[in-house]
Amino acid sequence: MEIVILPDPGAVARFGAAVLADTVRRDPDAVLGLATGSSPLGIYEQLAALVQAGELDVGRASGFALDEYVGIPEDHPQSYASVIRTEVVEPLRMDPSRVHVPDGRAADIPAACAAYEAAIREAGGVDVQILGIGANGHIGFNEPTSSFASRTRIKTLAPRTRADNARFFDDPDQVPTHCLTQGLGTIMDARHLLLVAQGEAKADAIAATVEGPVSAMAPGSILQHHPTVTVVVDEAAASKLRLADYYKHVFANKPEWQRIAVPQP
Ligand code: F6R
Numbered sequence: 001m002e003i004v005i006l007p008d009p010g011a012v013a014r015f016g017a018a019v020l021a022d023t024v025r026r027d028p029d030a031v032l033g034l035a036t037g038s039s040p041l042g043i044y045e046q047l048a049a050l051v052q053a054g055e056l057d058v059g060r061a062s063g064f065a066l067d068e069y070v071g072i073p074e075d076h077p078q079s080y081a082s083v084i085r086t087e088v089v090e091p092l093r094m095d096p097s098r099v100h101v102p103d104g105r106a107a108d109i110p111a112a113c114a115a116y117e118a119a120i121r122e123a124g125g126v127d128v129q130i131l132g133i134g135a136n137g138h139i140g141f142n143e144p145t146s147s148f149a150s151r152t153r154i155k156t157l158a159p160r161t162r163a164d165n166a167r168f169f170d171d172p173d174q175v176p177t178h179c180l181t182q183g184l185g186t187i188m189d190a191r192h193l194l195l196v197a198q199g200e201a202k203a204d205a206i207a208a209t210v211e212g213p214v215s216a217m218a219p220g221s222i223l224q225h226h227p228t229v230t231v232v233v234d235e236a237a238a239s240k241l242r243l244a245d246y247y248k249h250v251f252a253n254k255p256e257w258q259r260i261a262v263p264q265p
Contacts, residue, residue, distance in 0.1 A: 001229045003210060003247035005238040009198040012232050013042025016130070016196050018262040019230060020047060021056050023128045023192070028060045031120075033129030033187075034088055034099075035066050036080045037165075039196050040130050041087060046263075048091035058092045062123050063099040064116075066131070066140040067181035070104040070154060078168050079104070102152060102180035113152040113180060120186070129190035133197050136160045137205045137218040141181035144217045150183030184222050193229045195220070197237040206233055207240040 006012050020043065023030050034040075050056035068080045076082060081101045089099050100119055106112035120126060131139050136158055142150060143158040156178055157165075166172035187193070197206050209220030210231060223229045238244050 001210060001224060001226075001231060002251075003238075003241070004230060004232045004251055005241075005244060005248055006232065006234055009042055009234050012196055012198055012234050013046050015232050015260075015262050016040070016043035016194060017046030017050070018260050019192075019194055019232075020128060020130070021050055022260050024056065024058055024061055027127065028057065029062070030127045031062045031064065031123050031125065032058075033066065033126040033131075033182075033190050034063045034084060035130045035132045036083045036087070037132045039132030039198065043130065043196065044087050044091065051092050058094050061094060061098070063088065063094060064120055064123070064126060064182075065099075065101040066129075066187070067179050068102040068104040069176040070109070070178040070180060071176040072104075074105060102182075104180050109154050109180070113154070116152045116180075116182075117186065120189075126190035128192040128194055129187060131187070131193060131195040131220075133195060133202060133205045133209065133220050134158075134161055135164060135201050135205055137208055137220050139184070139195070139220045139223075140187055141179045142184050142187075142219045144219060146184055146216060146219050148188075148216065148222050149185045151186050152180060152182050155179055155181050184219060188222060188226055191228065193223060193226055195223065195229065195231045196233070197231075198234045200236040200239060202233075202237040203240040206231070206237050207242075211242055 065080050065084050072079050074081045084101055089096050102116050103112040141155050162175045166175050169175050208218035212218050212221050214221045214224050
């Protein structure tokens with residue numbers, strides 16, 4: 001696991017965008033795993049700026065969202081289908097037919113989840129998966145005690161997650177109770193995992209993910225079993241890491257050939 005501690009959210013966004021841009025430049029047909037929520041928004045903004053400047057073309061890449069709410073219409077502004085369209089597909093000028101979101105409105109939910117898994121497989125698997133993390137340690141919407149072997153399925157959102165996401169809705173009661181989410185097993189199949197977190201509210205979850213025991217109570221801790229994980233955090237989200245100074249030392253002394261070019265502000 002590589003831990004990259006940067007001074008502020010802007011630097012986290014630039015670094016995350018550089019990782020994704022590098023992936024797409026090396027393979028224009030790359031398959032991107034897309035998170036929603038606030039954590040990756042800065043990355044998407046940085047990528048959109050590169051696209052608008054003519055420095056990056058994501059038009060051939062595919063995308064798979066991590067999750068979707070159950071119980072709100074597709075055209076609801078907070079459905080992840082809407083959020084992915086407005087925050088990712090349109091600004092990055094991606095091909096909408098190549099960007100997929102689990103179907104939270106399907107009449108047959110298990111069939112829709114199986115079809116989603118099949119679509120990821122048929123696309124050749126995810127090259128780089130962007131992840132945020134919940135304050136309770138969830139990745140995707142795999143809440144504490146989710147199976148490490150889980151695949152895309154319906155989940156009941158934890159009360160803490162509903163409370164945290166109430167900021168996106170007019171009324172906390174409007175936050176759906178259920179979602180479809182890629183499972184932890186699905187996420188672990190991606191070739192590269194890029195976890196981003198900003199702010200002190202994520203410090204406990206990041207410490208549990210990086211340094212805690214691997215436990216279903218801290219779903220992010222499964223990342224310790226993945227061979228290629230980059231955790232990019234600001235100082236506040238890193239504030240409970242016991243080995244923070246070591247991670248900074250490692251990063252500062254990386255061999256030149258392992259570095260990615262990160263644009264400066
Ligand atoms: C979103 C997702 C969630 C969020 C997490 C953090 O697709 O899968 O795991 O990444 O809830 O949300 P924010 O970034 O809003 O703090």
